[in-house]
Amino acid sequence: MHEMQVKVPGDAPREYTITIGADLLSSLWPRIKASFGTHRAFVITDEHVAAAGHLETLLGGRNIPSFVIRPAGEVSKNINTTVAIIEAMEKAYLGRDTVVVALGGGTVGDMAGFAAAIFKRGVPVVQIPTTTLAQADSAVGGKTGVDSSVSKNAFGAFWHPAAVYIDVSTLQTLDERQYRAGLVEAIKHGLIADAEYFELIESQLDAILTREPDILQTMAQHNCRIKGDVVEADPREQNQRRMLNYGHTIGHAVESASDYEMLHGEAIAVGIVAAGLIEAEMGLSEPGRLDRIRGILEKLGVPVNVPDQMDENKLIDILKHDKKAVDSWPKFVLIDQLGRIHQQDGRYAVDVDRKIVEKVLKQLR
Ligand code: GLY
Numbered sequence: 001m002h003e004m005q006v007k008v009p010g011d012a013p014r015e016y017t018i019t020i021g022a023d024l025l026s027s028l029w030p031r032i033k034a035s036f037g038t039h040r041a042f043v044i045t046d047e048h049v050a051a052a053g054h055l056e057t058l059l060g061g062r063n064i065p066s067f068v069i070r071p072a073g074e075v076s077k078n079i080n081t082t083v084a085i086i087e088a089m090e091k092a093y094l095g096r097d098t099v100v101v102a103l104g105g106g107t108v109g110d111m112a113g114f115a116a117a118i119f120k121r122g123v124p125v126v127q128i129p130t131t132t133l134a135q136a137d138s139a140v141g142g143k144t145g146v147d148s149s150v151s152k153n154a155f156g157a158f159w160h161p162a163a164v165y166i167d168v169s170t171l172q173t174l175d176e177r178q179y180r181a182g183l184v185e186a187i188k189h190g191l192i193a194d195a196e197y198f199e200l201i202e203s204q205l206d207a208i209l210t211r212e213p214d215i216l217q218t219m220a221q222h223n224c225r226i227k228g229d230v231v232e233a234d235p236r237e238q239n240q241r242r243m244l245n246y247g248h249t250i251g252h253a254v255e256s257a258s259d260y261e262m263l264h265g266e267a268i269a270v271g272i273v274a275a276g277l278i279e280a281e282m283g284l285s286e287p288g289r290l291d292r293i294r295g296i297l298e299k300l301g302v303p304v305n306v307p308d309q310m311d312e313n314k315l316i317d318i319l320k321h322d323k324k325a326v327d328s329w330p331k332f333v334l335i336d337q338l339g340r341i342h343q344q345d346g347r348y349a350v351d352v353d354r355k356i357v358e359k360v361l362k363q364l365r
Contacts, residue, residue: 002221006140006228008160008235016163018140018228020220022213024167025057025128032101032126035163039099039124041065042089044112046072049104049130052173058103058128065092069108074260077107077146079155085115098123099162105131105178106138106264110153113144117159124162130170132182133265136189136223137244139164141231151323152256158236166224168216180300181265183208184247186219187296188272189226192246195339197222202296209300242324242349243341246333247272250357253318257310262303269302270364275334277360278352284336306364315361316354329354 001021008014032041045055046069055066067088069076089098102112102125109127116125129139145156171179183201190198200218201208207215227244234240251271255262276290297304306315322330331349336342344350 002217004221004224004228006160006224007232008142009232010235014160016161018164018166018224020166020168020217020224022167022169022217024165025054025170026060028058028128028165028167029060029062031165032099032163036099036124036126039097040094041099041101042067042092042094043101043103044069044085044108044115045103046070046076046105046108048072049108052130052170054103054130054170054173058101065089065094069104069111072104072107074107074147077111079146079148081111082115082118082146082155085111086119089115089119094119096120096123100125101128102126102139103128103130104134105129106134109134109139110144111146113142113159113161114146114155114157117144117157122159125159127161127164129164129166131174132171132179133185134182135166135168135171135220136182136185137227139166140224140227141241141244142235160235164224166220168213168220171216172211178263179211180209181263181269181302183300184265184269184272184297184302186223187293187300188244188246188268189223191272191293191335191338192243192333192341193226193230193339194222195337197226198338202292205296205299239346239348242331243333245349246335246341247275249319249322249330249332250274250315250361252322253315254306254310256318257314258307262307266302269297269300269304270306273297273304274360274364275332277363278332278356279334279336279342281356281360282334282352284334284342286337289338306361308365312358312361316358319357324349 043066100116127139129135142158142160144159145153148154251268255267320328332352334342
């Protein structure tokens with residue numbers, strides 16, 4: 001078992017522990033009770049996680065009020081579900097002494113974190129991520145929220161977890177497509193911050209794909225260290241935290257244009273290749289780098305091109321609506337070396353000419 005701290009600066013600085021291990025879930029409840037002894041727990045999970053047996057393993061027969069999100073996934077990530085969760089907490093006579101326990105993937109963590117942020121003006125949330133995506137990315141860093149009918153995460157708050165427990169054994173029951181797609185965020189971490197970590201993933205991909213617990217724990221440590229460092233430096237995404245959006249500008253556009261048929265990590269894989277092609281156009285590439293990135297993504301079996309039927313003009317239009325666009329054109333996160341972000345005047349998200357993006361979108365066919 002491994003522990004690390006994340007120190008979040010700001011007006012109300014806070015610090016939380018990330019615990020990483022295998023087969024943690026069945027012995028976790030006494031630890032949570034010991035840390036939040038005076039709090040009453042409320043568990044939020046979804047039907048897939050419950051069906052996989054993880055809720056039962058966590059609670060071990062204890063009678064703890066819980067909310068199971070049905071159906072699982074982005075379709076439920078909205079304000080109606082949030083209202084249902086909050087009302088379930090009220091009906092269980094819970095108050096400001098509540099600790100919310102989020103057991104599940106990215107959508108569960110986002111929804112539970114948001115409910116915790118607004119229930120009685122804010123109660124602590126413990127994140128127990130059970131997917132490759134949530135363990136690599138979303139459980140750490142405090143981004144919480146739900147979608148409106150117009151856009152993703154339209155309602156949201158920065159609400160940092162009080163603790164994070166990563167049990168890599170929960171990944172054993174994850175379906176293959178979700179498992180592989182979530183690994184793209186780990187590859188992203190290597191690309192933006194740690195060439196040796198990228199090389200570790202590249203050399204250990206077979207063990208990663210067979211879900212060997214030791215390599216999964218090693219990866220979780222790298223992911224949490226990289227993400228934790230960035231969040232400590234820039235918790236509210238003023239500048240440096242934008243580096244975590246590598247591959248996400250075009251990736252989000254592809255995800256949205258697919259009407260969310262593509263999984264987040266699958267769309268980000270296309271976005272990472274797009275970033276590599278933009279880097280080549282801007283003289284930021286290194287010999288062989290993009291081929292290695294493509295190779296690892298192809299071995300994962302995630303897409304590396306824009307789907308044939310996807311309209312390029314639609315993608316451009318979505319890019320113009322990017323929430324961080326300036327003058328209707330987004331900024332891009334790029335690397336100039338494996339493990340190093342390309343900065344312009346200290347900025348982590350930089351200008352890229354629209355013609356370059358149009359050319360790259362054509363190359364991605
Ligand atoms: N997923 C990117 C971030 O947390 O900033």
